[in-house]
Amino acid sequence: MQQNAIRHHSFGKPLEVLKLESIEQPQPQAGEVRVRLERATINPSDYGMIGGSYGSLRELPAVAGREGVGVVEALGAGVSGVEIGTRVRFPGEDGAWQASACVAAEDLLVVPAEVPVDQAAISFINPPTAYCLLKKIVDLQAGDWVVQNAGNSAVGLSVIQMAKAFGLKTISQVRREELVEPLKAMGADHVVLEGSGWPKSVADLTGGAPVRLALNSIGGESAIDQIKALGEGGTQVTFGGMVGDKVRFPTRFLIFNDVRLTGFWWDQFGKRHGVDAVRAIMAEVYAMMADGRLKLPIEQSYPFSEYKAAIQHDSQPRLGKILLHP
Amino acid sequence: MQQNAIRHHSFGKPLEVLKLESIEQPQPQAGEVRVRLERATINPSDYGMIGGSYGSLRELPAVAGREGVGVVEALGAGVSGVEIGTRVRFPGEDGAWQASACVAAEDLLVVPAEVPVDQAAISFINPPTAYCLLKKIVDLQAGDWVVQNAGNSAVGLSVIQMAKAFGLKTISQVRREELVEPLKAMGADHVVLEGSGWPKSVADLTGGAPVRLALNSIGGESAIDQIKALGEGGTQVTFGGMVGDKVRFPTRFLIFNDVRLTGFWWDQFGKRHGVDAVRAIMAEVYAMMADGRLKLPIEQSYPFSEYKAAIQHDSQPRLGKILLHP
Structure with a gap:
């Protein structure tokens, strides 16, 4: 055959x-x-x-x-x-x-x-990636702020909806004005345009609360903007690199703001933790897909x-x- | 007066x-x-x-x-x-x-x-910085490999001597050939020239053992070389930025090699942990200065x-x- x-x-x-x-x-x-x-x-x-x-x-x-x-x-x-x-x-x-x-x-x-x-x-790659980004990198509490780029990607939309379900607050970076309303309709707290200088007014967006986690799947200036917006001791996790613009290595933020940069790769998570750990995360994803919190x-x-x-x-x-x- | x-x-x-x-x-x-x-x-x-x-x-x-x-x-x-x-x-x-x-x-x-x-x-800035870099970032075991740039700086020389005292192995990056012998005389395991492509043969230097920690006080290509040399799950800690050359943001190493980038600032450590924590670390530094392990x-x-x-x-x-x- x-x-x-x-x-x-x-x-x-x-x-x-x-x-x-x-x-x-x-x-x-x-x-x-x-x-x-x-x-x-x-x-x-x-x-x-x-x-x-x-x-x-x-x-x-x-x-x-x-x-x-x-x-x-x-x-x-x-x-x-x-x-x-x-x-x-x-x-x-x-x-x-x-x-x-x-x-x-x-x-x-x-x-x-x-x-x-x-x-x-x-369901098998983007939603569990979003789940792990929100649950496995830093210990977030309800009300904590998360910033992400590629807010309109499948991971980005999963992050918006899952964050809502977990009581977290999101700032999503996008490149096109017409994405703002659809993302808000899905539960985004703030949607900002890349390159607009939004990190300068991040305190207005969060009411002065620190941004604790940044999710980067793009790189370039968009990633640097996240690092600038992170509060002291904040973490940026990179899980994709769709644009590899050359940008200055942000060492001063590492030293003086205690920012940490780390990475996440779902494939590797599965290999390291085994099929039972993957099944447990997929069960969470499916619970949200089944009751409509994630679509x-x-x-x-x-x-x-x-x-x-x-x-x-x-x-x-x-x-x-x-x-x-x- | x-x-x-x-x-x-x-x-x-x-x-x-x-x-x-x-x-x-x-x-x-x-x-x-x-x-x-x-x-x-x-x-x-x-x-x-x-x-x-x-x-x-x-x-x-x-x-x-x-x-x-x-x-x-x-x-x-x-x-x-x-x-x-x-x-x-x-x-x-x-x-x-x-x-x-x-x-x-x-x-x-x-x-x-x-x-x-x-x-x-x-004694008050460089040696305790070196001590914290080796003791407070990742949990190193005797025999573990550490790479650093600015191997001839006061932090670098402290790292070489302290690593020796702790049973750790070091690769020190330097810019001048004439530094190789003096650093080896102080206890450096390997001294490599920056820009020489040494990461390609890092396994030869370590006998195949992974490099677990990279200490960066320079930035630029020298920092990227360290990231390439790190083993999976390795950590680079940046504590200085003497050269800020523009380099490509190393996202693929974060994602696929699970490398983490973090920072250290001794001033902030002291403010966060208080004078007693500082005194405890200085006691370790002075013990090594008093018996000649650190000079x-x-x-x-x-x-x-x-x-x-x-x-x-x-x-x-x-x-x-x-x-x-x-």
């Missing part, structure tokens, strides 16, 4: 190196199940893996994509306790942009029935055959995620 | 704004003692305060200098238990480059008799009247500290 897969044989720009190919359908080995893809996600970090700059890379030729959701459709020898049709994370280790893939039954991440398929498709916008889902249009659409300004399906 | 003081009436370059002036000798108030300066130190951070870039600045006109040692020469009303002639830290809050200054008797930092006066003069080179001591020559000498390549005396 053959199946469709979006692959690349070299590292480079997605539209230049990706190809829709027919490959052998994988058969589940003992202890494995095969999962049929329902929806895969396009994430910014996919481009880092395709381009060869991401933290961990696949052997070439590689199926692209890191995130998707599907249903169990075949059981390997010795697998019990797993029902055909169970909705689970589509195994991203082998690449998510393919019609099916196999995974060890004991590693399955099951999606509760109350979670819609589109929300499930984008991320979806822009459109494209069939694999239109992956180029999907990637082009993904490069346009928008608020929702682009998905792929076989 | 009048006394000499090296003061500045505006912020700027030391040789342009400093003046040797005659000012009123201070009289100890109730609870205070007056200390007569024996030796004051010239530290790089003095230039930051004179120039107006340091973390905390004095009101103008200001006596320059942050560090010195002297003897108690007069007691204010109600002071008991302090003997005239006791060697103590010269109060740096009011500026150390003056013939005498007053301090609350309860804040006195007493120098043990076994410590030579020149070593005492440079910092002194280049020359100049009288106040030759302060310009002292500052010019301080700008030249050298290994020892320049001191001032009234």
Whole structure:
């Protein structure tokens, strides 16, 4: 049996190196199940893996994509306790942009029935990243202030909604005026325009309370503005680097304001802490998705055959995620 | 009574704004003692305060200098238990480059008799900074590797000698080949030339052990090299910024290598933790100075009247500290 897969044989720009190919359908080995893809996600970090700059890379030729959701459709020898049709994370280790893939039954991440398929498709990377950023870096108390850039990204929107659920206050940096109202409608306390000099008046935004945590997925001046806005002893955690503008290394803030810079990578968290820790965090994410406290916008889902249009659409300004399906 | 003081009436370059002036000798108030300066130190951070870039600045006109040692020469009303002639830290809050200054008797930092006066003069900032960098940032174990830049600075030389005493291993970055042997003679495990690409072969230097802590007082490429050399989960602590070259913000190391960047400022440590914590650390420093495990080179001591020559000498390549005396 053959199946469709979006692959690349070299590292480079997605539209230049990706190809829709027919490959052998994988058969589940003992202890494995095969999962049929329902929806895969396009994430910014996919481009880092395709381009060869991401933290961990696949052997070439590689199926692209890191995130998707599907249903169990075949059981390997010795697998019990797993029902055909169970909705689970589509195994991203082998690449998510393919019609099916196999995974060890004991590693399955099951999606509760109350979670819609589109929300499930984008639940495995961005929302748990947002959860960990708010819960695992510094010990925040209700009422504490958090600043983030890329406020309109899927992590950014998750942070806004989760912070609301946790009683935290947010300042979200964005690049376009038209994002202000939609983000406020989702629960953002303040939305500020990047490059507007907002750190000078951060005390007005917070009523004089210190900003304790800054979430940086961009870099450049936007990250430096966060460091300026942080209170003494504040922490900036970087979990993405979408823009790598050259900026002055902010040593004086480290020394005199006791600011700390750290990083977070969900992939590594999962490897370090194991599948049970991941399941515990996903349970929190799904509780919020199930009762509507967390709902991320979806822009459109494209069939694999239109992956180029999907990637082009993904490069346009928008608020929702682009998905792929076989 | 009048006394000499090296003061500045505006912020700027030391040789342009400093003046040797005659000012009123201070009289100890109730609870205070007056200390007569024996030796004051010239530290790089003095230039930051004179120039107006340091973390905390004095009101103008200001006596320059942050560090010195002297003897108690007069007691204010109600002071008991302090003997005239006791060697103590010269109060740096009011500026150390003056013939005498007053301090609350309860804040006195007493120098043990076994410590030579020149070593005492440079004991209050650089050695406790080095001590805290090695003891208060990450929990190092004997055999752990530490990298530092400005290996020939007074902090750098303190780090080399203290690391030796604590069973830690050091890689010291320097800019001049002729510093390699003197630093090794003081106990440096490895001395590397900045810009030589040494991080590529860091595993050869450590025998494959990870570098757990990087000490940065320079910034620029020298700091980035340290970040590249750090092992996963390693910490870089910045405590000075002598060169502020523009460098790319090293976000990928934060994300993928779990490197953390933090800062240290001895002045702030003292304010936060109080005089007893400072005394406890100074006791450790003096124990090492008393038995010779810690000995910092002194280049020359100049009288106040030759302060310009002292500052010019301080700008030249050298290994020892320049001191001032009234």
